[in-house]
Amino acid sequence: MGAISTEFAGAGPPKRWIGQLYVQVLIAIAAGIAVGALWPATGAALKPLSDAFIALVKMIIAPVIFLTVVTGIAGSGGLGSTGRVAAKAFAYFLFFSTLALILGLIVAHVVQPGAGMHIDPATLDASKIHGYEEKAHDAGIVQFLLSIIPTTLFSAFTEGSILQVLLVSVLFGVSLALAGEPARPVTDLLERVGTVVFRLVAIVMRAAPIGAFGAMAFTIGAYGVEALRSLGALVASFYLTSLLFVFVILGGVAWAAGFSIFKLVRYLKAELLLVLGTSSSEAALPALIDKMERAGCDKQVVGLVVPTGYSFNLDGTNIYMTLAALFIAQATGVELSIGDQIALLGVAMLSSKGAAGVTGAGFITLAATLAIVPSVPVAGMALILGVDRFMSECRSLTNFLGNAVATVVIARWEGAVDRDMLKRALDGAPDERPARIAAEADTD
Structure with missing residues (x-):
């Protein structure tokens, strides 16, 4: 009958290529593109497949984060090491988020993707972006900070906020560590529950090809590849800038x-294809946590850096914000002074945190930024609405890789990474440890 899947576990006998999850996702992406291109109406109607899969993943994100963070902190000694890791993580996030914003600004000046379009903002139909403006208004920085605190201890697990779950997890983990030996049975129980939850993750991940197929069919069917022709310079500039950031800047780090x-990209190929197919980095969050641990990174570091990075280390979103803002300015003939651009950077840095965790965060964050920087017309966002979905995939991929690199780097700073395990994982050697994420799959 079934054999243990090694796609996320890294253990057990090798599977036939068709049984590898990344191959299945790649086939699903190709099939989705074909359906969307040949039968656009059918493709657009397949969006619920993607929505259902992402909802399933979000259902298990909270327990995965809670169990990883709590058991990591409880086994590490508590408050001192937790505060040190958090401080290093935020310093890293702040530096590279700012660098990503600046890179987007520089590329926009060099490439000039919107130059020569001569669009009159008064002629644009801004009705379609009103909903994004309202969400941007609700995602202010003060409201964002207040929203980190859940209504009750348990509501954090029902409201879908990663940062609320993280706050409760840190407090609970520190409490377990301070309680000492009397609390040891609770820690042991949570570790056992974690084994079950990661098996549940594996069951959900087997549906990844279906989610990727639905998402890609919807994207092509609803927006069509012809949308790329008119705004090809912007999309190409964004993808090339993201590649530059990942392979030159993050590659240097x-x-x-x-x-x-x-x-690292090869090691995370299955997760990257899943992110590409679903346009959601959250779809691969549980698997990223597991893979970073199996690459030798300390559980406490992984538990703090990965979920925090999903809200504060949005490199792809930051590149998109400044590049798209200057594209709109160039397309509508708006000249931005140095002061305007500095203001744009400052506001974008704050608003990117305020919109964290919101569906469609990249576009919403851009709306929030332009609403505060009046030099660039918010109505100009209507120009890029048609291709935002194509750029969303690149944003998600860049954000995902940025968080993977951050996890390994911060673990190295902490001296909390097993270098031999890291080397074996990145070289593709089989993992000899018991699998945390595994699934039954037919091999005959």
Whole structure:
């Protein structure tokens, strides 16, 4: 009958290529593109497949984060190491988020993707972006900070906020660590529950090809590849800038930390294809946590850096914000002064945190930024609405890789990474430890 899947577990006998999850997702993406291109109406109607899969993943994100963070902190000694890891993580996030914003600004000046369009903002139909403006208004920085605190201890697990779950998890983990030996049975129980939850993750992940198929069919069917022709310069500029950021800037950081960005991409190929197919980095969050641990990173570091990075380390979103803002300015003939651009950077840095965790965060964050920087007309967002979905995939991929690199780097700073395990994982050697994420799959 079934054999243990090694796609996320990294253990057990090798499977036929068709049984590998990343191959199944790749086939599903190709099939989705074909359906969307040949039968657009049918493709557009398949969006519920993607929505259902992402909802399933979001259902298990809270327990995965809680169990990983609590058991990591409880086994590490508590408050001192937790505060140190958090401080290093936020310093890293702030630096590279700012760098991503600046890179987007520089590329927009060099490439000039919106130059020569001569669009009159008064002629644009801004009705379609009103909903995004309302969400941007509700995602202010003060409201964002207040929303981190859940209504009750348990409501954090029902409201879908990663940061609320993280706050409760840190407090609970520190409490377990401070309680000492009397609380040890609770920690042991949570570790056992974690084994069951990661098996549940594996069951859900087997549906990943269906989610990727639905999402890709919807994207092509609803928006069509012809949308790329008119705004090809913007989309191409964004993808090239993201590649530059990942393989040059993050690649340099990875090299300095003693590992290869190319090997990391290969190691995370299944998760990256899943992110590409669903346009959601959250779809691969549980698997990223598991893979970072199996690459030798300490559980406490992984538990703090990965979920926090999903809200504060949005490199792809930051590149998109400044690049798209200057594209709109160039397309509508608006000249931005140095002061305007500095203001744009400052506001974008704050608003990118205020919109964290919101569906469609990239577009919403851009709306929030332009609403505060009056030089660039918010109505100009109507120009890029048709291709935002195509750029959303690149945003998600860049955000995902940025958080993977951050996890390994911060673990290295903490001396909390097993270098031999990291090397074996990135070199593709089989993992000899018991699998945390595994699933039954037919092999005959």
